[in-house]
Amino acid sequence: MTEEKYELEIIPKAELQLDPNHEIIEESGVKNYLSRIRPAWHAKQLVQRTMRILPVDPSSACQRIFNASIHDLREKIIMAGIDIAQEAARNNKLPNISSDEDILERYDTGKLITLAYRMGLLSRPEYRRICRVYDIRKDLEHEDDEYEAGVEDVVYIFKTCIDVILANDPVQIIKLTEIKSIVESPNPVTIDRAVIEDYKQAPDPRQTEIYQFLISTSLDSKHADIVRQNCYNALGSIRAFTNRNTTLEAAQHFVEKRLGRRPPLLSEMRVANVSGILPYLRTAHVNGFYKSYLERLESTGYHWDNNDKHGELLRDLKEVSGTIHCSEEIIKDDIIEWLIMCYLGEPGGYGYHGRHRPVFYSNSGAPLAFEIIQEDSNITLQDINRIKGKSHEIKKQISNKYVMRRFQEILDIYS
Template sequence: MEEEEEHKGLITTANEELIEASGANALLLQIRPNWQAKNLIQRVQKLLRVDPSSACQRIFNASIYDLREKIIIAGLDIAGEAAKLHKLPSISKQEDVEALSASRVLDLSYRMGLLTRPEYRKLLRVYDIRKDLEHEDDEYEAGIEDCVYVFKTTIDVVLSKDPIHLIKLTDFKEIVEKPEPAQISDAVLTDYKSAPKQRQWEIYKFLFYSILKEDHPEIIRQNCYNTIIAIKEHTNNQVILDLANHYNDKLGRNTPKLKEARAANAAGILPFFKSILLNDLYKTYYLKMKATGHSFKSNNQHGELLRNLKEIGGLDYVKEPVLTNMVRWLVECYIGEKSFGRYSNSRKVFYSYSGANLSLEILNSTSQNILPIIQRLGKKDNDIMTSNLDKNVENRFQNLIDELQ
């Protein structure tokens, strides 16, 4: 009996040394305070010394319990949608979540977006280890390496992280439906970014269609416009593609109107419109530019004309031959024409102040390589060549080339 007790003490001492060397105790300190308050750490530390298998099972069970709570906090509506979409057990009330097996909790957490795919796969490996430990016999015994993997994964992925309080559609409605400019806080952006795809879809679609609603006050439509721009980079790519497909179906064969193109560009779905509709959109807009004219005499119309062009993507999605026509118009608006009359001594070139600045901004910001087009126009276009006969206008043309280079 004394020999057995001595032998048992030796095992405990060996375990403690291995545990300390593995860093398992340090991992336990990363667990969230609310779990520490439940004495989880103290219980697991005691088990580690004498029964590593039970310690691993205890820490894994705690992570599953934690995920159940996070599913409920995130929202039973999202849980129900994810379960239905991925053919998991039906979820309509809290008891349904509590009845899920450990593997189903992992599946649902992943499908809701509470776990990333790498996190999900790591936890599945932990689940496999835990199943082996439940049936531990002489052929398989928990080693410290098992404990370290189980501890590190469950703590890093689950027990160290706070629950996600999913942002709701009503939260965004409260932000945009105010008679004042909307302010999107970093906290809102963070919550939106971590929201599952279904919730992002609800919010994104609401904002997009609200921009187009004529019966909404202008301030609300502008708030929705600014908000969708602010959250676009945090939006799941599939949500943007789904919205593009959704609105493409609504457009049918109709050329998008200016307000539709403006909202679509803000939402990032404009480049996904049918090519023929985009071509018609920019062809129609060029005719409006042509009717307005690039002369300094139309200066009072250039601001709105070119700001609207920026808001429908500038030159980014324009195809030939409309692209060359638009580039020519913008170049001529920028370089202006030789001055005349009593102001010619003080002003060597007449050009539209608002038009020139916006033209340069549009030419300079496009993702397309338009420099060869402008250089070709400078050599062959009769109107631009005529303007360039004047030294001062030619200097402005060269300044434009220099800016774009």
């Protein structure tokens, strides 16, 4: 059975005997804290009864305030979701939970405080403060003849219990079904600010549930294209508000359950990038993708007469953040060399269309190639010069003064 009882007995006036420290407690402003307690507890007469007993028996008043806060915490855990409580208990080796009654009636107070912390209902500083209050409360309860609440105990217990728990409304944690109802619309949708705020406040288990659903659905060909795109867009909207633990767990699940030992496909890289899990994938997986993408670039070629293929080819590369995540130097250098050649083009000035065009280059590919190079903060001037130094094709093309001007535009990125 739980320990706390939050109802206060009414003490007959004839038995009232003021505590020796009642004047100091009064001057400490403890009663002002009571005004911050939520109206729901005012309706239960908690404030009135606490004010009545405080001058007479501060120790009992402290115990009652603490017990009320623990009862409130139990109700908040139920409102947050029994599924989140079950997972938090399982992951942190806390007693099993099978029903609301386990929380309301059978969960030990110390374990309950830990459960609330692991669910995300208490921050770590709040958790430590409530644990200290619990230690003081046990002293008051079990050492009545040896330990009475001092002024410092009263102030600390009242301020902590009220500021951390009793003054705060229950958290309405967003449910997976709410996200599903949004992204499964037959029309393009965006996640509005209110939903993002609810997601931001959700504890790790609920965020993880939502995030993994969006990742999985965005890659599931069984779903309509519009639903998959909605999930993809939703990942981009909530990525910045996702806890690091959720991102790490999603990355681990992505590798173990989806990739195994193979490199990711383009669609998987797109989703990994927009969801923020790409930096946490295995290096071998990521470099394996870039190796296959280099083969795609080389099979297409950078020559300007392949202009009609370059747009889609390089937009796909931009959707995985270009070359930023490629850590294999040889592969990355070859990709950058291809991009440089696509941007440079070759000497023009001949034929009907070349009369006013000294350089022929891909109209669709060149701007994208320049952007990919420019947006990769890992590329340095030394890298560009090193690649130029070992590339016969680049050196050949920039021997033309007009092509050299285009190469200078790339160098100017680093000036």
